[in-house]
Amino acid sequence: MTGADDARAREPHPRLRLDDSFASPIRFSLMASLTEGIEIDFGTLADIIQAGDSALSKAISHLQAAGYIAARKGYVGSRPRTWVRSTGAGQKAFAAHLEALRAIVETGGQTL
Template sequence: MPDREEPGRVAHPRTRLDDNFSTPIRFSLMASLGEGIELDFATLAEILQVSDSVLSKAISHLQEAGYVVGRKGYVGSRPRTWVRTTDAGRAAFAGHLRALREIVELGGLHMP
C-alpha cells in the first residue's frame, strides 16, 4: 500500500525515524553514550557485547553522519580511542526516541 499524503494531515511519526539508528548496534551505541559521556573503545565493546570489527563499523557510520566523534590518545604507552556524541547526534537520537514513543502511543490508541 503506497503512502497516502493528505493535505492538513500530520505525517506518521515513522517518517521521523533516523536510519542512522536502524541497526541495534548503532542504536545501543548512542544509548550508551548519553549526554556528556565519553567511553573508550574497549569499554563500549564490552557494554555492547560486540567484536571490535562490528563496533568499529558502527562508530565509523555514526562519525560520517556527524553523530559521534573519536579521540585518540594513550594510557601509558598503550593507544586508546574514546568516543562521545556530538550535539547533532544527541539531538538526532532524542528525535528518534520521540518518534518511537509516538509510534507506541499511536498503537495504543487502536487497542480495545
C-alpha cells in the same frame, strides 16, 4: 470521516521521523550508552553493548560520518586507545528518534 480521521489523514506517521542512522541495534545501543557529556573508551564500550570490535568499529565510523559522534585517539602508556563521545547534533538526533519511537507506540494503541 470523523475529526480524528481527518487529523490522522493530515499528520505523517511518526515512523517517517525515524533516523536510519540508528536502525542498527549496535548503533542504537552505542548512542544510548553515550549520554550527554560521557566519553567512553572503545574497549569499555564494546563490553557495555556486547559487540565485537569489527561491528563496533563500523558503527562508530557510520555515526561519525553522520556527525553524531566524535572519536579521539591517544595512548595509555604505550598502548593506543580510542575514546568516543556523542556530539550535540547526535544527542538531538537520538532524542528525536526516541520521541518518534514513543509516538509510534502511542499511535499503535489508537483505534481506527
